[in-house]
Amino acid sequence: xxxVSQSPSNKVTEKGKDVELRCDPISGHTxxxxxxxxxxxxxxxxxxxxxxxxxxxxxxxxxxFSAERTGGSVSTLTIQRxxxxxxxVYLCASSLTNTExxxxxGTRLTVV
Amino acid sequence: xxxxxQLDSQVPVFEEAxxxxxxxxxxxxxxxxxxxxxxxxxxxxxxxxxxxxxxxxKGINGFEAEFNKSQTSFHLRxxxxxxxxxxxxxxxxxxxGAQKxxxxxGTRLTINP
Numbered sequence: 768x769x770x771v772s773q774s775p776s777n778k779v780t781e782k783g784k785d786v787e788l789r790c791d792p793i794s795g796h797t798x799x800x801x802x803x804x805x806x807x808x809x810x811x812x813x814x815x816x817x818x819x820x821x822x823x824x825x826x827x828x829x830x831x832f833s834a835e836r837t838g839g840s841v842s843t844l845t846i847q848r849x850x851x852x853x854x855x856v857y858l859c860a861s862s863l864t865n866t867e868x869x870x871x872x873g874t875r876l877t878v879v
Numbered sequence: 880x881x882x883x884x885q886l887d888s889q890v891p892v893f894e895e896a897x898x899x900x901x902x903x904x905x906x907x908x909x910x911x912x913x914x915x916x917x918x919x920x921x922x923x924x925x926x927x928x929x930x931x932x933x934x935x936x937k938g939i940n941g942f943e944a945e946f947n948k949s950q951t952s953f954h955l956r957x958x959x960x961x962x963x964x965x966x967x968x969x970x971x972x973x974x975x976g977a978q979k980x981x982x983x984x985g986t987r988l989t990i991n992p
Contacts, residue, residue, distance in 0.1 A: 771922075800979070800980065802982070808984070809969070809982055809983060809984035809985050810923075810969060810982035810985070812979060812980070812981065812982075815979050823979060858922060858923070860923075860980075865911065865973055865975075866911060866928065866930055867913075867925055867928060868925075868980055869925075870915075870922040870923040870924070871922050872921060872922045873922055
């Protein structure tokens, strides 16, 4: 597709389970970002990949969160031992330059 | 590190009235500035951006923003709003030469008939 694709669109999981969220960036975009959007909290930066450089993981809230980007394209955000405070919308974005980022529709994660 | 402050969490206005959504940033170096809009249950869409040049930037849907370096502001304006403008608006900044976008907390714009 032409845009950033995220899957699943919705995910309900039990507390303590692991979840994987997927992001397919726009083809050719070298940069990929993950953000978390919680109610009333704005957009919280999680992690940023740029080409083959080491990712900027400064926004990951705990060691339960990790992300990888295989082959410079698809990215997976993994949350281990989910907790209720992890409930949020997780947004992925990609860009070719630092002048515009394109966002996916997000994955709404609910931890029950 | 750079940061962004959106001064109003909610702004209610009547249809066809003008609106201004305020955004201030802090950075010790030159920045790029952005406004994104998020319609209900959708992702973020770029409204406009300031990279360099003219400080008055025009975007989609009749919105414009003015970069004021001395006041470190990038307020978003529209002279006459429509019901369809009801959405959440996010101001964002990135350092020139870097790509990490830092967002404000968002402003929920509600248009009343």
